[in-house]
Every structure is written in structure tokens, then in C-alpha cells.
Amino acid sequence: MAARKPLIAGNWKMFGRQASLSEIKALWESVGRAAGGVDALICPPACYIGQAAWAAKGTGVLIGAQDCSAVQDDSARTGEISAAMLADAGARYVIVGHSERRSLHGESSELVRRKAEAALAAGLTPIVCVGETEAERTAGRVAEVVGGQVRDSVPDGNAGVVVAYEPVWAIGGSSTPTVAEIAEVHAVVRGTLAERFGDRANATRILYGGSVGPKNAAEIFAAEGVDGALVGRASLKAADFAAIILGHPAAK
Ligand code: PGA
Numbered sequence: 001m002a003a004r005k006p007l008i009a010g011n012w013k014m015f016g017r018q019a020s021l022s023e024i025k026a027l028w029e030s031v032g033r034a035a036g037g038v039d040a041l042i043c044p045p046a047c048y049i050g051q052a053a054w055a056a057k058g059t060g061v062l063i064g065a066q067d068c069s070a071v072q073d074d075s076a077r078t079g080e081i082s083a084a085m086l087a088d089a090g091a092r093y094v095i096v097g098h099s100e101r102r103s104l105h106g107e108s109s110e111l112v113r114r115k116a117e118a119a120l121a122a123g124l125t126p127i128v129c130v131g132e133t134e135a136e137r138t139a140g141r142v143a144e145v146v147g148g149q150v151r152d153s154v155p156d157g158n159a160g161v162v163v164a165y166e167p168v169w170a171i172g173g174s175s176t177p178t179v180a181e182i183a184e185v186h187a188v189v190r191g192t193l194a195e196r197f198g199d200r201a202n203a204t205r206i207l208y209g210g211s212v213g214p215k216n217a218a219e220i221f222a223a224e225g226v227d228g229a230l231v232g233r234a235s236l237k238a239a240d241f242a243a244i245i246l247g248h249p250a251a252k
Contacts, residue, residue, distance in 0.1 A: 004205045006221070006250050007162060007228040009041040009127060010235025011066060011095060011209075016044060021055045023238040028059035030242035035060055037250035038228065041093055042235065046081050053090025064093030064127070067101060070114035072121055083115075083122035094119045095230070097129045097153050099168045109152035117155045127162045127207070127230065128153050130189070134169035143188045150192040158197050162205045163189055164230040170210030172232060179223045182208050186225035214243035221248050 012020070024042060031040065043064040044052045052063045069080040086094055096119065097112030112128065119126035130149035132142045146165065154161055165185050170176045177185070186206050193201035208220050209230030220226060228248070234240040245251050 004203065004227045006038040006248055007041060007205050007207060008038055008245050008248065009064065009093070009095075009164075009207065009228070009230045010043060010241050011098070011230055011232050012042065012044045012236060013066065013100070013232060014045060015236055016048070018048065018051065020044070020236070021048060021052055023236070023241075024052060024055040024061050025059065026238035027242055027245075028056075028061055030238060031245050031251065034251045035245055037252075038245060038248050040245055042241075043093070043095055046086070049086060049091050050089040056090075062092045063090055064095065065091045065124075066095050066098070068094045068096065068115055068119055068122075068124070070111055070118050072118045083118040083124050087122045087124050091124060093125045093127055093162070095127045095129060095164075097149075099129060099131055099166060099171060102129075103168070109149055112153040113155055116153065116161060120155060120157065120160055125160050125162060126155075127164050129164045129166050129209070129230070131166040131168050131171075131210070137167065137169065142185060146185055146188055147192045150189055151196070154193065154196070156196075158193065158204060159200060162207060163193070164207040164209045165189055166209035166230060168210075173211055176211045176216060176220070179219060182220065182226060183224040186223070190225060212244060214240050214247065217244040217247035 041062040065086040068083040096115040101107045116126035132145045136145045205227035207228045212229045212231045213234040
């Protein structure tokens with residue numbers, strides 16, 4: 001089986017301005033060739049994707065989006081942005097089903113699956129996010145919740161999909177699961193994918209996300225079954241994001 005190329009993705013969320021796009025070149029200047037062993041991705045707010053793609057030209061930094069419409073046809077959908085438009089603007093990936101969208105915007109796994117399908121149809125790689133809340137973890141329901149989200153959110157043709165395991169309680173905070181806990185849930189994700197897709201599930205990259213920073217990245221990358229990270233806060237500044245990328249053994 002070919003090795004899965006690690007993916008280290010930065011999710012800028014609703015932060016940054018045009019001036020922040022200078023971080024893209026700065027990132028490349030810091031990581032340069034070392035990043036050849038990994039896919040380094042930045043997902044800025046949608047209005048900056050075109051500019052971000054220009055800023056990333058000539059570097060190895062990839063650009064992605066944070067969400068897309070589930071609607072595939074050009075149609076009257078005020079405020080929506082289609083996956084095809086994001087691809088046209090220069091995005092290569094799109095995050096779907098982030099817990100902030102599931103909880104604050106009421107997105108169901110069924111909607112997330114349709115968004116992922118729209119992404120695939122437009123030639124984008126969807127990063128499908130899954131993860132349990134603190135209450136679900138305390139109740140011992142991690143495998144049930146995460147397994148269910150993987151079953152319901154990942155489209156049938158999974159070949160080009162990335163899954164990001166992001167425990168909701170670890171996002172934007174200071175606590176992360178232990179390396180053993182991360183490995184345990186990654187095995188649940190891989191097992192659930194294997195139930196649906198057999199050996200093809202081996203090709204799917206599974207990222208960890210939630211309070212990844214320069215200090216803990218190397219330890220998390222070493223966890224069994226972790227194929228990279230989805231990074232929020234620490235991706236906004238090139239110096240921090242570069243330190244995370246350089247913490248990956250494949251970026252040496
Ligand atoms: P964080 O966010 O790194 O700021 O915890 C991660 C995410 O929400 O993707």
C-alpha cells in the first residue's frame with residue numbers, strides 16, 4: 001500500500017484580513033523545501049480565496065475553503081458559494097461538517113455528506129470533520145458518536161476524502177486528548193471506513209484537530225494512525241504554523 005502523504009491544514013475560521021495573506025509567503029519562506037514531504041494547506045475565509053491562491057502561486061502552499069454549498073447546480077441561492085466556484089477561485093480542498101457548523105449552524109451529517117459530494121463533484125477534496133462533545137465522552141459514547149458521524153457524513157465514493165477527528169471539547173481550548181485516546185478514536189474512524197469501503201479505506205487520510213500547536217504537534221503526529229492535523233488558532237501566524245509543519249517527521 002502506498003504511504004498516505006501527511007496533510008497539515010490551517011483553518012483560519014472568521015479571522016484575518018487581506019493583510020493576513022502575507023502569512024502565506026512567510027510560511028513558505030520558513031518551511032520551504034522541508035514541506036515537500038507533507039501537503040501544507042491554508043483555508044482562509046471564502047472572500048479571500050482568490051487572492052490567497054495568487055499569494056500561494058510559486059509556493060508549495062495549497063489553498064482551501066472552510067465550507068461550501070450542498071447545491072451543485074448554478075441556481076438562485078442568495079449568499080451560497082458552490083464548490084465549483086471555490087475550485088474556480090483556486091481552492092483544492094474544502095472543510096465540511098466542522099463542529100462549529102454542526103452546532104452553531106445546525107448542520108446534520110446528511111447535509112455534511114451532500115456538501116462532501118458537491119466538493120468531490122467539483123474536483124475538490126473534502127475534509128469531513130467528526131468528533132464528540134465533552135458530555136458524549138463522559139457518557140462513554142465516543143465510538144458510537146464518531147462512528148455514526150463517519151457512517152452518515154462520508155459519501156459513498158470515499159476515494160478522495162479526508163476525515164478530521166476533532167473532539168469538540170478540545171477545539172479552541174487548552175486540553176487535548178492523550179496520544180492513546182487520539183489513536184483509539186482514529187482506529188474507530190479507520191474501522192468504520194473499512195466496514196464501508198474495505199481495503200480502499202487505507203487510502204483515506206485521517207487528521208487530528210483541536211488545540212494543536214507548536215508545542216504538542218510532534219507528539220500528536222507520532223500517534224498511531226494520525227495522518228496530519230487540522231489547526232485553528234495556531235495556523236494564523238506563519239511562525240507558529242511553520243513550527244507545526246516542521247514538527248512532522250516527513251517535513252525534515
Ligand atoms: P484550534 O481549532 O486549533 O483553534 O483548537 C481547530 C479547529 O477547529 O479546526
